[in-house]
Amino acid sequence: MLELKNISKIFNKDYDNQTIILNQADFKVNKGDKILISGENGIGKTSLLKILATYDLDFEGTYLINGKDVKEMSEGELAKIRNEMFGFIFQDYFLLEDESTKYNIEIPLLYSKKYKFSEKKERFDKLIDEFELNKKLRQAVKTMSGGERQKVAICRAIINDPEILILDEPTAALNPRFKEKFYEYIFTNIKDETTLILVSHDTRYFDSKIFKEYKFVDGKLYLS
Numbered sequence: 001m002l003e004l005k006n007i008s009k010i011f012n013k014d015y016d017n018q019t020i021i022l023n024q025a026d027f028k029v030n031k032g033d034k035i036l037i038s039g040e041n042g043i044g045k046t047s048l049l050k051i052l053a054t055y056d057l058d059f060e061g062t063y064l065i066n067g068k069d070v071k072e073m074s075e076g077e078l079a080k081i082r083n084e085m086f087g088f089i090f091q092d093y094f095l096l097e098d099e100s101t102k103y104n105i106e107i108p109l110l111y112s113k114k115y116k117f118s119e120k121k122e123r124f125d126k127l128i129d130e131f132e133l134n135k136k137l138r139q140a141v142k143t144m145s146g147g148e149r150q151k152v153a154i155c156r157a158i159i160n161d162p163e164i165l166i167l168d169e170p171t172a173a174l175n176p177r178f179k180e181k182f183y184e185y186i187f188t189n190i191k192d193e194t195t196l197i198l199v200s201h202d203t204r205y206f207d208s209k210i211f212k213e214y215k216f217v218d219g220k221l222y223l224s
């Protein structure tokens with residue numbers, strides 16, 4: 001379903017501070033895979049997820065989504081994929097800072113034809129209850145705490161029940177109670193056919209029978 005072929009990603013190429021992130025790497029993700037990626041700080045995990053999420057198209061090699069080359073897709077096609085197929089939590093969240101909690105969480109629903117209005121409302125209410133954001137709905141996210149912002153990003157990522165969830169350290173800013181809550185919620189609600197690609201250091205939460213673990217070393221990914 002997602003296939004990186006011979007991908008290289010280099011920052012500041014040919015300068016003194018050149019950083020090689022991916023070096024002719026291959027990586028394949030099948031429908032329903034649950035993938036955990038680990039690796040040292042600065043090795044390139046976030047950069048890889050940005051490529052997978054189609055936010056970074058500036059790489060060498062080929063990235064196919066359901067057999068189609070992302071570099072040949074129109075802006076419209078890419079927007080549709082990002083909005084309807086993927087749900088993501090980036091490490092730096094990418095929230096709309098001036099907008100409210102409510103608006104940020106609702107964004108994926110605005111364009112989605114997946115649910116009826118009443119179902120959308122139900123999903124929204126359930127999530128904000130679960131993550132205790134009821135009192136924060138009207139507040140602009142730029143005025144919220146790190147943990148609260150992470151909860152908004154979590155709700156936005158999962159509200160539309162996307163086919164593919166791409167999560168970059170989704171619980172790093174949460175306290176232990178919400179960490180537990182997040183993983184419990186994810187593991188009880190996620191479907192077999194949902195694809196999950198996750199970077200996390202909280203490895204104790206993951207069942208190694210379900211997760212394929214990849215280690216990121218020297219520009220390549222190794223199944224461990």
Ligand SMILES: Nc1ncnc2c1ncn2[C@@H]1O[C@H](COP(=O)(O)OP(=O)(O)OP(=O)(O)O)[C@@H](O)[C@H]1O
Nearest residue numbers: 011012019021040041042043044045046047048091
């Ligand atoms: N836009 C950029 N320009 C130059 N270098 C960059 C850019 N973005 C990332 N880098 C560098 O690429 C390397 C990989 O960054 P990345 O954020 O992918 O690492 P990471 O594995 O996610 O690290 P962490 O565990 O700290 O989140 C880092 O050395 C970073 O400084």
Ligand SMILES: [Mg+2]
Nearest residue numbers: 045046091168
């Ligand atoms: Mg990172």
